[in-house]
Amino acid sequence: MRKLKTAILISGRGSNMMALVDAARDPAFRAEIVCVVSNRADAKGLAFATENGIATEVIDHKGFPTREAFETALDSYLRSCGIEIIALAGFMRVLTAGFIARWEGRMLNIHPSLLPAYKGLHTHERALADGATRHGCTVHLVTPELDGGPILLQAQVPVLAEDTADTLSARVLEQEHKLYPQALALLAARLSKEDTP
Numbered sequence: 001m002r003k004l005k006t007a008i009l010i011s012g013r014g015s016n017m018m019a020l021v022d023a024a025r026d027p028a029f030r031a032e033i034v035c036v037v038s039n040r041a042d043a044k045g046l047a048f049a050t051e052n053g054i055a056t057e058v059i060d061h062k063g064f065p066t067r068e069a070f071e072t073a074l075d076s077y078l079r080s081c082g083i084e085i086i087a088l089a090g091f092m093r094v095l096t097a098g099f100i101a102r103w104e105g106r107m108l109n110i111h112p113s114l115l116p117a118y119k120g121l122h123t124h125e126r127a128l129a130d131g132a133t134r135h136g137c138t139v140h141l142v143t144p145e146l147d148g149g150p151i152l153l154q155a156q157v158p159v160l161a162e163d164t165a166d167t168l169s170a171r172v173l174e175q176e177h178k179l180y181p182q183a184l185a186l187l188a189a190r191l192s193k194e195d196t197p
């Protein structure tokens with residue numbers, strides 16, 4: 001079985017990245033985590049990746065004059081690693097349509113809501129403010145429409161009467177850590193039947 005070379009892009013804590021790295025230890029997992037890239041040098045998740053023997057790269061967007069220049073550097077690094085799949089995991093930069101087109105069908109994102117509900121930020125606060133009774137997370141393919149690409153998998157959680165944004169987000173995050181590895185495995189299985197880019 002061929003494992004598809006995967007990069008995980010983070011900006012902070014990296015708990016979803018950790019879940020993907022842990023899942024990929026399974027010899028039967030169809031993706032290999034080749035590198036973890038952050039646009040912030042202070043991203044907490046970088047230490048975990050290093051401790052787990054995964055290459056890390058900081059490409060600080062602030063060091064580039066334009067979004068496109070940043071993305072050109074990012075794209076070159078990913079190509080130099082032979083990357084076939086990108087998993088966005090709390091990566092807090094909006095990517096341009098040009099970059100997204102170059103990775104069409106090969107870039108995943110995890111979003112903390114049951115899309116198409118609550119695209120964008122502060123999803124837990126908005127679900128609570130609306131009195132939603134169910135909430136959850138979604139893994140989708142990335143397209144130029146923010147949080148709008150084809151959905152691969154979703155997981156649902158109940159919203160409890162006593163929930164705060166913190167308790168609800170913790171309940172959703174627990175599901176994210178299960179859902180993201182399943183979705184990556186699914187995409188890798190699909191792509192392994194196709195040609196490499």
Ligand code: GRF
Pocket residue numbers: 010012013014015016017089090091110111112137173176
């Ligand atoms: C997660 O809630 C994810 O759904 C969202 O950003 C958060 C990242 O958390 N896109 P972590 O860095 O993976 O812990």
